[in-house]
Amino acid sequence: MCFKHVVDETELKIDRQNNKINFEGARTKISDDDKNAIEESVRIKEKMGGSVTALCVGPPEAKKSVKEALAMGCDRARLLVDPSFQDSDAIATAYILASAIKKKIPRYDLIITATGTTDALTGIVGPALAEFLGIPQIAFASKMSVSGNKVTADRSVEEGLETVEAEFPVLVSVSREINQPRFPTLIQIMSAGKKEMLELNARALELDPRAVGREGSKVEVTSLNVPKSARKKVIFEGKPEETASQLAEAILKEGVVK
Protein backbone atom coordinates (compact mmCIF):
# COMPACT_ATOMS: atom_id res chain seq x y z
CA MET A 1 0.00 0.00 0.00
CA CYS A 2 1.14 3.56 -0.61
CA PHE A 3 0.48 6.60 1.54
CA LYS A 4 1.56 10.20 1.94
CA HIS A 5 2.87 12.20 4.87
CA VAL A 6 1.28 15.66 4.69
CA VAL A 7 0.95 18.91 6.59
CA ASP A 8 -2.37 18.94 8.43
CA GLU A 9 -4.45 21.31 6.30
CA THR A 10 -6.69 22.18 9.25
CA GLU A 11 -3.70 23.73 11.02
CA LEU A 12 -2.70 26.15 8.29
CA LYS A 13 -3.11 29.79 9.10
CA ILE A 14 -4.68 31.76 6.32
CA ASP A 15 -3.69 35.39 6.17
CA ARG A 16 -6.29 36.92 3.87
CA GLN A 17 -4.94 40.46 4.21
CA ASN A 18 -1.50 39.55 2.96
CA ASN A 19 -2.58 36.72 0.67
CA LYS A 20 -0.34 34.31 2.52
CA ILE A 21 -0.58 30.82 3.90
CA ASN A 22 1.44 30.25 7.02
CA PHE A 23 2.71 26.67 7.38
CA GLU A 24 4.69 27.42 10.50
CA GLY A 25 4.01 25.17 13.46
CA ALA A 26 1.40 23.14 11.56
CA ARG A 27 1.49 19.48 12.51
CA THR A 28 1.97 16.72 10.00
CA LYS A 29 -0.04 13.53 9.61
CA ILE A 30 -0.86 10.61 7.36
CA SER A 31 -3.22 12.04 4.74
CA ASP A 32 -6.78 11.29 5.98
CA ASP A 33 -7.96 8.99 3.22
CA ASP A 34 -4.61 7.18 3.17
CA LYS A 35 -5.56 5.85 6.59
CA ASN A 36 -8.54 4.17 4.96
CA ALA A 37 -6.14 2.64 2.45
CA ILE A 38 -3.90 1.35 5.28
CA GLU A 39 -6.93 0.01 7.16
CA GLU A 40 -8.27 -1.82 4.11
CA SER A 41 -4.86 -3.39 3.38
CA VAL A 42 -4.55 -4.62 6.95
CA ARG A 43 -8.11 -5.96 7.00
CA ILE A 44 -7.51 -7.94 3.81
CA LYS A 45 -4.29 -9.34 5.26
CA GLU A 46 -6.02 -10.31 8.48
CA LYS A 47 -8.69 -12.13 6.52
CA MET A 48 -6.69 -13.62 3.66
CA GLY A 49 -3.15 -13.92 4.99
CA GLY A 50 -0.10 -12.52 3.26
CA SER A 51 1.65 -9.35 4.30
CA VAL A 52 1.41 -5.59 3.79
CA THR A 53 4.33 -3.40 2.79
CA ALA A 54 3.77 0.33 3.23
CA LEU A 55 5.49 2.69 0.79
CA CYS A 56 5.87 6.40 1.32
CA VAL A 57 7.70 9.02 -0.72
CA GLY A 58 8.60 11.81 1.65
CA PRO A 59 11.13 13.78 3.62
CA PRO A 60 13.09 12.23 6.54
CA GLU A 61 10.41 13.61 8.93
CA ALA A 62 7.90 11.25 7.33
CA LYS A 63 9.35 8.50 9.52
CA LYS A 64 6.80 9.53 12.12
CA SER A 65 3.96 8.64 9.73
CA VAL A 66 5.72 5.48 8.62
CA LYS A 67 5.78 4.31 12.25
CA GLU A 68 2.10 5.07 12.56
CA ALA A 69 1.36 2.95 9.46
CA LEU A 70 3.32 0.10 11.05
CA ALA A 71 1.40 0.53 14.30
CA MET A 72 -1.85 0.31 12.34
CA GLY A 73 -0.82 -3.15 11.17
CA CYS A 74 1.42 -2.91 8.13
CA ASP A 75 4.19 -5.54 8.36
CA ARG A 76 7.06 -3.55 6.95
CA ALA A 77 7.68 -0.15 5.45
CA ARG A 78 9.88 1.57 2.93
CA LEU A 79 10.47 5.30 3.08
CA LEU A 80 11.59 6.52 -0.33
CA VAL A 81 13.66 9.51 0.57
CA ASP A 82 16.22 11.50 -1.38
CA PRO A 83 16.93 15.23 -1.70
CA SER A 84 16.49 14.84 -5.46
CA PHE A 85 12.85 13.77 -4.96
CA GLN A 86 11.89 17.19 -3.66
CA ASP A 87 9.39 19.11 -5.82
CA SER A 88 8.44 16.01 -7.79
CA ASP A 89 4.97 16.40 -9.30
CA ALA A 90 2.38 13.66 -8.86
CA ILE A 91 3.44 11.67 -11.93
CA ALA A 92 7.12 11.83 -10.91
CA THR A 93 6.06 10.63 -7.45
CA ALA A 94 4.22 7.71 -9.04
CA TYR A 95 7.41 6.96 -10.97
CA ILE A 96 9.40 6.81 -7.71
CA LEU A 97 6.84 4.42 -6.21
CA ALA A 98 6.81 2.31 -9.38
CA SER A 99 10.61 2.09 -9.31
CA ALA A 100 10.54 0.90 -5.70
CA ILE A 101 7.90 -1.71 -6.49
CA LYS A 102 9.71 -2.99 -9.58
CA LYS A 103 13.15 -3.10 -8.00
CA LYS A 104 12.50 -3.89 -4.36
CA ILE A 105 9.26 -5.80 -4.14
CA PRO A 106 9.74 -9.11 -5.88
CA ARG A 107 6.11 -10.15 -5.80
CA TYR A 108 2.84 -8.38 -5.11
CA ASP A 109 -0.81 -9.12 -5.77
CA LEU A 110 -2.60 -5.99 -4.78
CA ILE A 111 -1.71 -2.31 -4.45
CA ILE A 112 -4.04 -0.15 -2.38
CA THR A 113 -4.00 3.64 -2.41
CA ALA A 114 -6.47 6.36 -1.48
CA THR A 115 -8.33 8.29 -4.13
CA GLY A 116 -6.51 11.51 -3.28
CA THR A 117 -4.56 13.25 -0.53
CA THR A 118 -5.64 16.09 1.72
CA ASP A 119 -2.91 18.49 0.57
CA ALA A 120 -2.92 18.72 -3.20
CA LEU A 121 -5.82 16.36 -3.91
CA THR A 122 -4.68 15.69 -7.44
CA GLY A 123 -5.89 12.09 -7.47
CA ILE A 124 -3.10 11.39 -9.94
CA VAL A 125 -0.68 9.07 -8.14
CA GLY A 126 -2.87 5.92 -8.07
CA PRO A 127 -3.79 5.74 -11.76
CA ALA A 128 -0.32 6.94 -12.83
CA LEU A 129 1.30 4.21 -10.72
CA ALA A 130 -0.94 1.57 -12.31
CA GLU A 131 0.11 2.87 -15.72
CA PHE A 132 3.83 2.77 -14.88
CA LEU A 133 3.41 -0.83 -13.70
CA GLY A 134 1.18 -1.76 -16.63
CA ILE A 135 -1.52 -3.18 -14.37
CA PRO A 136 -5.28 -2.55 -14.25
CA GLN A 137 -6.84 -0.22 -11.71
CA ILE A 138 -10.13 0.01 -9.89
CA ALA A 139 -10.65 3.56 -8.69
CA PHE A 140 -13.12 4.95 -6.13
CA ALA A 141 -13.84 1.59 -4.48
CA SER A 142 -16.38 1.98 -1.67
CA LYS A 143 -16.36 -1.74 -0.87
CA MET A 144 -13.92 -4.47 -1.83
CA SER A 145 -13.34 -8.15 -1.30
CA VAL A 146 -10.69 -10.61 -2.33
CA SER A 147 -11.23 -14.26 -3.18
CA GLY A 148 -8.54 -16.44 -4.71
CA ASN A 149 -6.65 -14.20 -7.11
CA LYS A 150 -9.61 -11.96 -7.81
CA VAL A 151 -10.70 -8.59 -6.44
CA THR A 152 -14.33 -7.53 -6.55
CA ALA A 153 -15.22 -3.94 -5.77
CA ASP A 154 -18.20 -1.61 -5.72
CA ARG A 155 -17.81 1.93 -6.88
CA SER A 156 -20.17 4.72 -7.56
CA VAL A 157 -19.99 6.36 -10.98
CA GLU A 158 -22.17 9.11 -12.43
CA GLU A 159 -24.77 6.67 -13.78
CA GLY A 160 -25.10 4.58 -10.63
CA LEU A 161 -23.33 1.87 -8.67
CA GLU A 162 -20.98 -0.44 -10.49
CA THR A 163 -19.59 -3.78 -9.34
CA VAL A 164 -16.33 -4.61 -11.07
CA GLU A 165 -13.74 -7.35 -10.80
CA ALA A 166 -10.16 -7.93 -11.86
CA GLU A 167 -7.47 -10.52 -11.35
CA PHE A 168 -4.16 -9.92 -9.57
CA PRO A 169 -2.10 -7.86 -9.91
CA VAL A 170 -4.39 -4.86 -9.65
CA LEU A 171 -4.31 -1.41 -8.08
CA VAL A 172 -7.37 -0.39 -6.09
CA SER A 173 -7.89 3.17 -4.92
CA VAL A 174 -10.38 3.28 -2.09
CA SER A 175 -12.75 6.03 -1.06
CA ARG A 176 -13.23 7.18 2.47
CA GLU A 177 -16.53 5.40 3.12
CA ILE A 178 -14.91 1.98 2.68
CA ASN A 179 -14.03 1.61 6.38
CA GLN A 180 -13.31 3.32 9.67
CA PRO A 181 -9.54 3.37 10.28
CA ARG A 182 -8.44 1.87 13.60
CA PHE A 183 -6.57 3.64 16.35
CA PRO A 184 -3.51 1.56 17.21
CA THR A 185 -3.20 0.39 20.81
CA LEU A 186 -0.24 1.36 22.95
CA ILE A 187 1.25 -2.10 22.52
CA GLN A 188 0.93 -1.81 18.74
CA ILE A 189 2.60 1.59 18.83
CA MET A 190 5.42 0.23 20.98
CA SER A 191 5.99 -2.81 18.79
CA ALA A 192 5.93 -0.78 15.56
CA GLY A 193 9.51 0.20 16.27
CA LYS A 194 10.56 -3.44 15.96
CA LYS A 195 9.11 -3.85 12.50
CA GLU A 196 11.31 -3.63 9.42
CA MET A 197 11.64 -0.08 8.16
CA LEU A 198 14.08 0.74 5.39
CA GLU A 199 15.01 4.01 3.82
CA LEU A 200 15.67 3.79 0.10
CA ASN A 201 17.32 6.58 -1.85
CA ALA A 202 17.50 7.35 -5.57
CA ARG A 203 20.56 5.17 -6.03
CA ALA A 204 19.03 2.19 -4.28
CA LEU A 205 16.00 2.49 -6.53
CA GLU A 206 18.14 2.71 -9.69
CA LEU A 207 15.74 5.22 -11.13
CA ASP A 208 16.30 7.77 -13.86
CA PRO A 209 17.41 10.94 -12.04
CA ARG A 210 16.08 13.05 -14.90
CA ALA A 211 12.53 11.82 -14.25
CA VAL A 212 12.25 13.08 -10.65
CA GLY A 213 12.33 16.36 -8.76
CA ARG A 214 11.52 19.71 -10.29
CA GLU A 215 13.52 18.95 -13.43
CA GLY A 216 11.76 15.66 -14.01
CA SER A 217 8.28 17.05 -13.43
CA LYS A 218 6.03 18.03 -16.30
CA VAL A 219 4.02 20.50 -14.23
CA GLU A 220 4.90 22.90 -11.46
CA VAL A 221 3.11 25.25 -9.11
CA THR A 222 3.96 28.76 -10.25
CA SER A 223 1.99 30.67 -7.62
CA LEU A 224 -0.05 30.08 -4.50
CA ASN A 225 -2.82 32.47 -3.49
CA VAL A 226 -5.54 32.70 -0.89
CA PRO A 227 -8.99 32.55 -2.51
CA LYS A 228 -10.89 35.79 -2.22
CA SER A 229 -14.32 35.62 -0.76
CA ALA A 230 -16.76 38.00 -2.33
CA ARG A 231 -19.49 37.14 0.15
CA LYS A 232 -21.34 39.83 2.06
CA LYS A 233 -20.68 38.28 5.45
CA VAL A 234 -23.57 39.96 7.24
CA ILE A 235 -23.87 38.12 10.55
CA PHE A 236 -26.87 38.35 12.88
CA GLU A 237 -26.67 37.59 16.56
CA GLY A 238 -29.18 37.78 19.37
CA LYS A 239 -32.42 36.12 20.38
CA PRO A 240 -33.33 33.24 18.04
CA GLU A 241 -36.66 34.75 16.88
CA GLU A 242 -35.06 38.12 16.13
CA THR A 243 -32.06 36.60 14.40
CA ALA A 244 -34.35 34.35 12.38
CA SER A 245 -36.55 37.25 11.37
CA GLN A 246 -33.59 39.35 10.23
CA LEU A 247 -32.22 36.38 8.34
CA ALA A 248 -35.57 35.72 6.66
CA GLU A 249 -35.82 39.31 5.55
CA ALA A 250 -32.27 39.31 4.18
CA ILE A 251 -32.85 36.10 2.21
CA LEU A 252 -36.12 37.28 0.68
CA LYS A 253 -34.64 40.63 -0.31
CA GLU A 254 -32.21 38.77 -2.56
CA GLY A 255 -35.00 37.34 -4.68
CA VAL A 256 -33.64 33.81 -4.71
CA VAL A 257 -36.74 32.22 -3.21
CA LYS A 258 -39.46 31.30 -5.66
Add this chain to the structure above:
Amino acid sequence: MTQNSSSSSSSTVLVYSDLPEVTRELITLARKIGSTNTAVAVLGHGDLSDQVSKLSVEGVTTIYEITNDSLKDLLAEPVVDSLEVIFKEAGSPKVVLIGSTKRGREIAPRLATRLNIGCITDVSNVSISSNGVSADRLVWGGNAIATVSSKGSAVLTLPLRANEKASGSSQPKVVDVNATPNPPKVRVIERKEKPSGQVSIKDADAIVSAGRGFKKKEDLALLDPLASTLHAVVGASRPLTSDLGWMPEERQVGLSGTTVKPKLYVAVGISGQIQHLTGMRDSKLVVAINMDKNAPIFQECDYGAVGDLYAIVPELDKALRAKLSR
Protein backbone atom coordinates in the same frame (compact mmCIF):
# COMPACT_ATOMS: atom_id res chain seq x y z
CA MET B 1 -9.88 33.89 -19.68
CA THR B 2 -6.57 34.95 -21.02
CA GLN B 3 -4.87 33.77 -24.10
CA ASN B 4 -1.25 34.31 -24.81
CA SER B 5 -0.80 36.02 -28.15
CA SER B 6 2.09 33.77 -29.10
CA SER B 7 -0.31 30.85 -29.36
CA SER B 8 -2.78 32.64 -31.56
CA SER B 9 -1.48 31.17 -34.82
CA SER B 10 -3.09 27.77 -34.38
CA SER B 11 -3.81 25.58 -31.46
CA THR B 12 -5.50 22.24 -31.32
CA VAL B 13 -7.43 21.20 -28.25
CA LEU B 14 -8.46 17.57 -27.92
CA VAL B 15 -11.53 16.89 -25.77
CA TYR B 16 -13.00 13.67 -24.38
CA SER B 17 -15.54 12.61 -21.82
CA ASP B 18 -17.39 9.36 -21.28
CA LEU B 19 -20.55 11.48 -20.97
CA PRO B 20 -21.53 13.36 -24.17
CA GLU B 21 -23.14 16.26 -22.30
CA VAL B 22 -19.85 16.81 -20.48
CA THR B 23 -18.00 16.70 -23.80
CA ARG B 24 -20.17 19.63 -24.88
CA GLU B 25 -19.05 21.60 -21.81
CA LEU B 26 -15.43 20.92 -22.75
CA ILE B 27 -16.05 22.13 -26.31
CA THR B 28 -17.22 25.46 -24.88
CA LEU B 29 -14.08 25.75 -22.78
CA ALA B 30 -11.85 24.86 -25.74
CA ARG B 31 -13.29 27.81 -27.62
CA LYS B 32 -12.86 30.13 -24.62
CA ILE B 33 -9.16 29.34 -24.36
CA GLY B 34 -8.59 30.09 -28.01
CA SER B 35 -8.71 26.72 -29.71
CA THR B 36 -8.59 27.07 -33.46
CA ASN B 37 -9.02 23.37 -34.00
CA THR B 38 -11.23 21.61 -31.50
CA ALA B 39 -10.91 17.87 -31.92
CA VAL B 40 -13.40 15.59 -30.20
CA ALA B 41 -12.73 11.94 -29.42
CA VAL B 42 -15.81 9.73 -29.70
CA LEU B 43 -15.27 6.25 -28.32
CA GLY B 44 -17.63 3.32 -27.97
CA HIS B 45 -18.81 0.13 -29.56
CA GLY B 46 -21.20 -0.49 -32.43
CA ASP B 47 -22.54 2.35 -34.54
CA LEU B 48 -21.44 5.73 -33.14
CA SER B 49 -22.97 7.92 -35.84
CA ASP B 50 -25.66 9.15 -33.47
CA GLN B 51 -23.02 10.38 -30.99
CA VAL B 52 -20.97 11.89 -33.77
CA SER B 53 -23.93 13.91 -35.01
CA LYS B 54 -24.89 15.00 -31.48
CA LEU B 55 -21.35 16.25 -30.92
CA SER B 56 -21.15 18.09 -34.23
CA VAL B 57 -21.85 21.31 -32.37
CA GLU B 58 -20.54 24.80 -32.92
CA GLY B 59 -16.79 25.06 -32.60
CA VAL B 60 -15.93 21.44 -33.40
CA THR B 61 -13.58 21.04 -36.33
CA THR B 62 -12.63 17.37 -36.20
CA ILE B 63 -14.17 14.26 -34.70
CA TYR B 64 -11.97 11.22 -34.19
CA GLU B 65 -14.04 8.10 -33.86
CA ILE B 66 -13.00 4.68 -32.59
CA THR B 67 -15.51 1.89 -32.35
CA ASN B 68 -14.41 -1.37 -30.78
CA ASP B 69 -15.93 -4.02 -28.51
CA SER B 70 -13.18 -3.32 -25.94
CA LEU B 71 -14.74 0.12 -25.49
CA LYS B 72 -18.15 -1.16 -24.41
CA ASP B 73 -17.89 0.02 -20.79
CA LEU B 74 -15.41 2.84 -21.51
CA LEU B 75 -12.99 1.49 -18.90
CA ALA B 76 -9.66 3.15 -18.34
CA GLU B 77 -7.22 0.89 -20.14
CA PRO B 78 -8.85 0.65 -23.60
CA VAL B 79 -9.85 4.32 -23.44
CA VAL B 80 -6.24 5.30 -22.75
CA ASP B 81 -5.08 3.04 -25.62
CA SER B 82 -7.55 4.83 -27.91
CA LEU B 83 -6.78 8.36 -26.78
CA GLU B 84 -3.06 7.69 -27.19
CA VAL B 85 -3.63 6.92 -30.87
CA ILE B 86 -5.95 9.90 -31.34
CA PHE B 87 -3.52 12.26 -29.59
CA LYS B 88 -0.84 11.35 -32.13
CA GLU B 89 -3.29 11.47 -35.02
CA ALA B 90 -4.30 14.99 -33.94
CA GLY B 91 -0.65 16.13 -34.07
CA SER B 92 0.17 15.99 -30.32
CA PRO B 93 -2.00 18.93 -29.20
CA LYS B 94 -0.86 21.13 -26.37
CA VAL B 95 -4.08 20.64 -24.44
CA VAL B 96 -6.23 17.59 -23.78
CA LEU B 97 -9.42 18.35 -21.85
CA ILE B 98 -11.13 15.51 -19.99
CA GLY B 99 -14.34 15.81 -17.96
CA SER B 100 -13.88 15.16 -14.22
CA THR B 101 -16.29 12.25 -14.14
CA LYS B 102 -15.17 9.25 -12.08
CA ARG B 103 -13.95 7.56 -15.25
CA GLY B 104 -12.34 10.77 -16.46
CA ARG B 105 -10.35 11.10 -13.25
CA GLU B 106 -9.10 7.55 -13.74
CA ILE B 107 -8.20 8.09 -17.37
CA ALA B 108 -6.44 11.47 -17.29
CA PRO B 109 -3.41 10.52 -15.12
CA ARG B 110 -2.95 7.25 -16.99
CA LEU B 111 -3.10 9.00 -20.34
CA ALA B 112 -0.62 11.69 -19.27
CA THR B 113 1.75 9.02 -17.95
CA ARG B 114 1.44 7.03 -21.17
CA LEU B 115 2.12 10.12 -23.29
CA ASN B 116 4.87 11.36 -20.98
CA ILE B 117 3.18 14.76 -20.61
CA GLY B 118 1.80 16.76 -17.67
CA CYS B 119 -1.45 16.27 -15.83
CA ILE B 120 -3.43 18.92 -13.93
CA THR B 121 -6.71 17.89 -12.34
CA ASP B 122 -9.90 19.80 -11.43
CA VAL B 123 -8.86 23.06 -12.96
CA SER B 124 -10.37 26.46 -13.61
CA ASN B 125 -9.05 29.54 -15.35
CA VAL B 126 -7.22 27.67 -18.08
CA SER B 127 -4.90 29.50 -20.46
CA ILE B 128 -2.60 28.40 -23.22
CA SER B 129 0.88 29.87 -23.24
CA SER B 130 3.77 29.58 -25.66
CA ASN B 131 5.35 26.65 -23.88
CA GLY B 132 2.42 24.92 -22.28
CA VAL B 133 -0.79 25.29 -20.34
CA SER B 134 -1.51 27.12 -17.15
CA ALA B 135 -4.51 26.59 -14.86
CA ASP B 136 -5.73 27.18 -11.34
CA ARG B 137 -6.72 24.49 -8.90
CA LEU B 138 -7.67 24.42 -5.24
CA VAL B 139 -5.14 22.89 -2.86
CA TRP B 140 -4.78 22.52 0.89
CA GLY B 141 -8.41 21.57 1.21
CA GLY B 142 -9.42 24.66 -0.72
CA ASN B 143 -7.48 27.06 1.52
CA ALA B 144 -5.30 28.06 -1.38
CA ILE B 145 -5.40 28.39 -5.13
CA ALA B 146 -2.35 27.04 -6.89
CA THR B 147 -1.57 28.18 -10.38
CA VAL B 148 0.00 25.19 -12.09
CA SER B 149 1.90 25.44 -15.34
CA SER B 150 3.01 22.67 -17.63
CA LYS B 151 6.21 22.41 -19.57
CA GLY B 152 4.74 21.27 -22.86
CA SER B 153 1.48 19.43 -23.46
CA ALA B 154 -0.83 18.50 -20.60
CA VAL B 155 -3.98 16.57 -19.85
CA LEU B 156 -6.46 18.62 -17.81
CA THR B 157 -9.58 17.48 -16.03
CA LEU B 158 -12.48 19.89 -15.73
CA PRO B 159 -15.12 19.97 -13.01
CA LEU B 160 -18.57 19.14 -14.29
CA ARG B 161 -21.01 21.97 -15.04
CA ALA B 162 -18.29 24.61 -14.94
CA ASN B 163 -19.05 25.60 -18.53
CA GLU B 164 -22.17 25.91 -20.65
CA LYS B 165 -22.89 23.05 -23.01
CA ALA B 166 -21.90 23.92 -26.58
CA SER B 167 -24.87 23.90 -28.94
CA GLY B 168 -25.55 24.89 -32.53
CA SER B 169 -24.10 22.83 -35.33
CA SER B 170 -20.99 22.38 -37.41
CA GLN B 171 -19.70 20.13 -40.18
CA PRO B 172 -16.59 18.68 -38.61
CA LYS B 173 -14.24 16.40 -40.48
CA VAL B 174 -14.98 12.89 -39.17
CA VAL B 175 -11.94 10.64 -38.99
CA ASP B 176 -12.50 6.94 -38.50
CA VAL B 177 -9.36 6.02 -36.57
CA ASN B 178 -7.93 2.59 -37.06
CA ALA B 179 -7.01 1.38 -33.60
CA THR B 180 -7.33 -1.84 -31.67
CA PRO B 181 -7.47 -1.02 -27.98
CA ASN B 182 -6.71 -3.94 -25.70
CA PRO B 183 -9.69 -5.47 -23.91
CA PRO B 184 -9.96 -4.14 -20.34
CA LYS B 185 -8.60 -6.30 -17.53
CA VAL B 186 -11.34 -4.93 -15.30
CA ARG B 187 -14.80 -6.32 -15.94
CA VAL B 188 -18.10 -4.69 -15.03
CA ILE B 189 -20.22 -7.47 -13.58
CA GLU B 190 -23.18 -5.45 -12.42
CA ARG B 191 -24.50 -1.95 -12.82
CA LYS B 192 -27.32 -0.56 -10.74
CA GLU B 193 -28.92 2.60 -11.99
CA LYS B 194 -29.40 5.33 -9.44
CA PRO B 195 -32.91 4.88 -8.08
CA SER B 196 -35.14 7.14 -10.13
CA GLY B 197 -37.66 9.58 -8.73
CA GLN B 198 -35.17 10.66 -6.13
CA VAL B 199 -34.33 14.28 -5.77
CA SER B 200 -30.84 15.25 -6.74
CA ILE B 201 -28.78 17.96 -5.09
CA LYS B 202 -26.79 18.38 -8.29
CA ASP B 203 -29.41 20.35 -10.16
CA ALA B 204 -31.34 21.82 -7.24
CA ASP B 205 -32.12 25.55 -7.21
CA ALA B 206 -32.15 25.61 -3.42
CA ILE B 207 -30.32 23.37 -0.95
CA VAL B 208 -30.57 23.20 2.82
CA SER B 209 -27.59 21.25 4.15
CA ALA B 210 -27.01 19.67 7.53
CA GLY B 211 -23.73 19.28 9.38
CA ARG B 212 -22.21 18.16 12.63
CA GLY B 213 -24.30 20.66 14.59
CA PHE B 214 -27.10 18.08 14.57
CA LYS B 215 -26.92 15.86 17.61
CA LYS B 216 -28.69 12.83 16.24
CA LYS B 217 -30.06 11.44 13.02
CA GLU B 218 -33.72 11.92 14.02
CA ASP B 219 -33.14 15.65 14.47
CA LEU B 220 -32.54 16.07 10.75
CA ALA B 221 -36.33 16.10 10.37
CA LEU B 222 -36.13 19.61 11.79
CA LEU B 223 -34.99 20.76 8.35
CA ASP B 224 -37.95 19.37 6.44
CA PRO B 225 -40.40 22.25 6.98
CA LEU B 226 -37.71 24.83 6.10
CA ALA B 227 -36.71 22.87 3.01
CA SER B 228 -40.32 22.67 1.97
CA THR B 229 -40.87 26.41 2.45
CA LEU B 230 -37.79 27.17 0.35
CA HIS B 231 -38.58 24.44 -2.22
CA ALA B 232 -35.15 23.12 -1.33
CA VAL B 233 -33.50 19.72 -1.43
CA VAL B 234 -31.77 18.53 1.75
CA GLY B 235 -28.02 17.92 1.51
CA ALA B 236 -25.34 17.15 4.07
CA SER B 237 -21.66 17.53 4.86
CA ARG B 238 -19.18 14.68 4.68
CA PRO B 239 -19.25 13.65 8.36
CA LEU B 240 -23.01 13.06 8.19
CA THR B 241 -22.78 10.92 5.05
CA SER B 242 -19.40 9.17 4.97
CA ASP B 243 -18.66 8.91 8.69
CA LEU B 244 -22.03 8.68 10.42
CA GLY B 245 -24.15 7.34 7.57
CA TRP B 246 -27.11 9.52 8.56
CA MET B 247 -27.70 10.50 4.95
CA PRO B 248 -26.93 8.71 1.67
CA GLU B 249 -23.67 9.53 -0.11
CA GLU B 250 -25.46 11.14 -3.04
CA ARG B 251 -26.60 13.91 -0.70
CA GLN B 252 -23.04 14.87 0.19
CA VAL B 253 -21.99 18.37 -0.78
CA GLY B 254 -18.25 18.80 -1.00
CA LEU B 255 -15.05 18.02 -2.75
CA SER B 256 -15.46 14.28 -2.25
CA GLY B 257 -19.21 14.43 -2.85
CA THR B 258 -21.13 16.62 -5.26
CA THR B 259 -20.24 20.12 -6.36
CA VAL B 260 -23.41 22.18 -6.34
CA LYS B 261 -24.35 25.63 -7.49
CA PRO B 262 -27.86 26.45 -6.38
CA LYS B 263 -29.35 29.93 -6.22
CA LEU B 264 -29.71 29.52 -2.46
CA TYR B 265 -27.53 27.43 -0.17
CA VAL B 266 -28.37 27.23 3.52
CA ALA B 267 -25.67 25.58 5.68
CA VAL B 268 -27.12 24.48 9.00
CA GLY B 269 -24.73 23.37 11.71
CA ILE B 270 -21.90 23.14 9.20
CA SER B 271 -18.61 24.55 10.43
CA GLY B 272 -17.28 25.05 6.92
CA GLN B 273 -14.43 22.63 6.50
CA ILE B 274 -12.73 23.55 3.29
CA GLN B 275 -13.63 20.28 1.69
CA HIS B 276 -17.27 21.33 2.13
CA LEU B 277 -16.78 24.95 1.05
CA THR B 278 -15.20 23.78 -2.16
CA GLY B 279 -18.37 21.92 -3.05
CA MET B 280 -20.72 24.89 -2.61
CA ARG B 281 -18.54 27.87 -3.40
CA ASP B 282 -20.37 28.62 -6.65
CA SER B 283 -23.76 28.98 -4.97
CA LYS B 284 -25.40 32.32 -5.68
CA LEU B 285 -26.46 33.16 -2.12
CA VAL B 286 -25.00 31.41 0.91
CA VAL B 287 -26.71 31.47 4.30
CA ALA B 288 -25.21 29.92 7.42
CA ILE B 289 -26.58 29.02 10.83
CA ASN B 290 -24.03 27.98 13.41
CA MET B 291 -23.42 28.01 17.13
CA ASP B 292 -19.76 28.94 16.82
CA LYS B 293 -19.23 32.57 15.93
CA ASN B 294 -15.72 31.73 14.69
CA ALA B 295 -16.79 28.91 12.38
CA PRO B 296 -15.12 29.30 8.98
CA ILE B 297 -18.52 29.13 7.28
CA PHE B 298 -19.20 32.70 8.46
CA GLN B 299 -16.27 33.86 6.32
CA GLU B 300 -17.89 32.27 3.30
CA CYS B 301 -21.52 33.27 3.66
CA ASP B 302 -23.66 36.21 2.64
CA TYR B 303 -25.92 36.07 5.65
CA GLY B 304 -25.27 34.27 8.87
CA ALA B 305 -27.03 33.63 12.14
CA VAL B 306 -25.04 32.81 15.25
CA GLY B 307 -26.98 30.60 17.63
CA ASP B 308 -28.58 27.30 18.39
CA LEU B 309 -29.84 25.76 15.18
CA TYR B 310 -32.52 23.90 17.13
CA ALA B 311 -34.05 27.26 18.03
CA ILE B 312 -33.26 29.24 14.88
CA VAL B 313 -34.35 26.77 12.19
CA PRO B 314 -38.04 26.60 13.27
CA GLU B 315 -38.10 30.37 13.83
CA LEU B 316 -36.59 30.99 10.40
CA ASP B 317 -39.19 28.78 8.77
CA LYS B 318 -41.95 30.60 10.65
CA ALA B 319 -40.59 34.02 9.64
CA LEU B 320 -40.20 33.00 5.99
CA ARG B 321 -43.70 31.56 5.82
CA ALA B 322 -45.14 34.69 7.39
CA LYS B 323 -43.38 36.93 4.89
CA LEU B 324 -44.18 34.68 1.94
CA SER B 325 -47.73 34.05 3.16
CA ARG B 326 -47.16 30.30 2.83
